[in-house]
Amino acid sequence: MNYEPARSRGSPDVAANALMQQERRTGAIRIANVLKIYGSEAAGVRAVDDCTFDVPAGKITVVVGPSGCGKTTLLNAIAGFHSISSGTIHLDDSLLCGPGRLKADPGPDRIVVFQNGSLFPWKTIVENVAFGPIVQGRLTRKTAIEKARFMLAESGLHNLESNYPGEISSGMRRRVEIARALMNDPKVLLLDEPYRALDSLTKSVMHEALLETFDRNQVTIFFITHDLEEAIFLGHRVVIMTTRPCRPKKIVSVDIPHPRDYSVLTAKRFREYLDETVEAVHQEALKAFDAGERER
Amino acid sequence: MKDLQSAFAGDVNVGLAPASSPAVSATERAGRLESIGFRLAQWLRSPRPYLMLVGFALFLGFWYLTVEVWKLPRFSQMPGPTAVITEWLSPDPTYGLSIYSPEYYEHIWVSWRRVSIALLLATATGVPLGLFLGWSQRFKDYVFPVFELLRPIPPLAWVPLAIIMFAGSETPIVFLTFLASFYATTLNTMLGVESIDVSFVRAAYCLGAKRRQVFWHVIVPGAMPFIFTGLQISVGVAWFSLVAGEMVSGQYGLGYLINTSYTMVQYPTMVIGMITLGIVGYLTSAGVRMLGNYLMQWRARELAIGAEK
Numbered sequence: 001m002n003y004e005p006a007r008s009r010g011s012p013d014v015a016a017n018a019l020m021q022q023e024r025r026t027g028a029i030r031i032a033n034v035l036k037i038y039g040s041e042a043a044g045v046r047a048v049d050d051c052t053f054d055v056p057a058g059k060i061t062v063v064v065g066p067s068g069c070g071k072t073t074l075l076n077a078i079a080g081f082h083s084i085s086s087g088t089i090h091l092d093d094s095l096l097c098g099p100g101r102l103k104a105d106p107g108p109d110r111i112v113v114f115q116n117g118s119l120f121p122w123k124t125i126v127e128n129v130a131f132g133p134i135v136q137g138r139l140t141r142k143t144a145i146e147k148a149r150f151m152l153a154e155s156g157l158h159n160l161e162s163n164y165p166g167e168i169s170s171g172m173r174r175r176v177e178i179a180r181a182l183m184n185d186p187k188v189l190l191l192d193e194p195y196r197a198l199d200s201l202t203k204s205v206m207h208e209a210l211l212e213t214f215d216r217n218q219v220t221i222f223f224i225t226h227d228l229e230e231a232i233f234l235g236h237r238v239v240i241m242t243t244r245p246c247r248p249k250k251i252v253s254v255d256i257p258h259p260r261d262y263s264v265l266t267a268k269r270f271r272e273y274l275d276e277t278v279e280a281v282h283q284e285a286l287k288a289f290d291a292g293e294r295e296r
Numbered sequence: 297m298k299d300l301q302s303a304f305a306g307d308v309n310v311g312l313a314p315a316s317s318p319a320v321s322a323t324e325r326a327g328r329l330e331s332i333g334f335r336l337a338q339w340l341r342s343p344r345p346y347l348m349l350v351g352f353a354l355f356l357g358f359w360y361l362t363v364e365v366w367k368l369p370r371f372s373q374m375p376g377p378t379a380v381i382t383e384w385l386s387p388d389p390t391y392g393l394s395i396y397s398p399e400y401y402e403h404i405w406v407s408w409r410r411v412s413i414a415l416l417l418a419t420a421t422g423v424p425l426g427l428f429l430g431w432s433q434r435f436k437d438y439v440f441p442v443f444e445l446l447r448p449i450p451p452l453a454w455v456p457l458a459i460i461m462f463a464g465s466e467t468p469i470v471f472l473t474f475l476a477s478f479y480a481t482t483l484n485t486m487l488g489v490e491s492i493d494v495s496f497v498r499a500a501y502c503l504g505a506k507r508r509q510v511f512w513h514v515i516v517p518g519a520m521p522f523i524f525t526g527l528q529i530s531v532g533v534a535w536f537s538l539v540a541g542e543m544v545s546g547q548y549g550l551g552y553l554i555n556t557s558y559t560m561v562q563y564p565t566m567v568i569g570m571i572t573l574g575i576v577g578y579l580t581s582a583g584v585r586m587l588g589n590y591l592m593q594w595r596a597r598e599l600a601i602g603a604e605k
Contacts, residue, residue: 079502120518121595122518122594167601
């Protein structure tokens, strides 16, 4: 694949764009006392219990926890794929789910980028990206395709337009999927371990591309991972979860200024954050291991 | 043989591709033609076509030796390959049927028409039924138990009932042919819907699709590979049950030809009928495969990349 990643970071109009975007920062998620029990009340599995934390608008919040700790359950509740058992989740000032309405409706204001990718293999890249506005009836097919072309060009993916997802690398697919989400001007991007299946070299390219996208759009990002380095590298805020039931164990604000690039990985501050959090993550990993938790 | 089929199917698909996407330029079309040539040349350079010829030669040789040279006891009644081929190609056949007799094409045409009607009916009813079975649990709860109870009844067991139910000799045969194809198509379509990764459905809802849009944009195309696998199977079983039906009732048709040649001790004609069935059956199934590749370019292109790796 001979593409040139759009190296626009730091250019003046990007900075201006970011400033403009700051005005309309929405997409704060408030998770309060959320409980989720799978199965019956008495004998069921408590996947999430008394979970409370905020996802600030226009920031990257990364949730870290061992596999199967219940963090995907939380994401599914925000996205509207699953109900919660009690508690409330708000997006800005509106209630997503809570008493009386335990399951949110999925919608284009909260778009999920899935662990194994979910580009429709039967649609070309540009058709995939244009899908949202077309089915919502927001844009005509023609304008949607035009806008999709523009979005792809912006992420340096324009030469893939007429390919099918099966023909491009999995790293590229993730980037297209993020472009497909951003087509809808979502308030929140929900990323469910999107880079889990990628090798570490591709992963590092993906991280930079994601940060670049974030710099351009300032969209709220809710990112799930079990990789602590990834969490600290990407996040403004890192929420370390206990193993099942899932609730915040430690919340760290990562005070390394954005835009970040890969030099951060070797910076002293980065190492300090890692030292500060690695113990907490390790404890939970051991607990999860002893309990024999499996990936759900 | 399968390799050969896929090689051809792949080439034809590339050749058909420009029709589907209006944006394809002339240069791209030329490029595709070139790629057909390239793949054909590559195929001829690989050992595959020659192994195939050797396979045919071995088969014919075995037939020739056992029947015409060694004259093994159990094979004494059987026509040898030379007898069959001379009869088949003769302008003046001993038993009255060769590639020069119009009657031969009448048989092929009648069988082919029956299979086509039955396949069209089976697809037109089986695909929607399978889609709904996979899409709606409630619908499945109603229909599937009945379906599963009827499915193991072999088409041959339906013969008497088919003759009682339908007038004439044509409809019962079409019905029998339809039956087996219908089961194969429905079941595969249903499995196709069930095989769709839930992430695709969730992603579509996330992007703002309504339930109906999810059905048309995700469920139908997502089930397509299984639908075409089902059609492949359904073409096979259609010829299968067609012959069963034609042997029992009806005039004309390859099954009828085989059966009457047997009762009239015209053994070379019987074998001609069998070989013709093989060829026509192969062609229809290749046609379905080509149609599948044409409709599912995404899949053909994905698989082509897989083959390169």
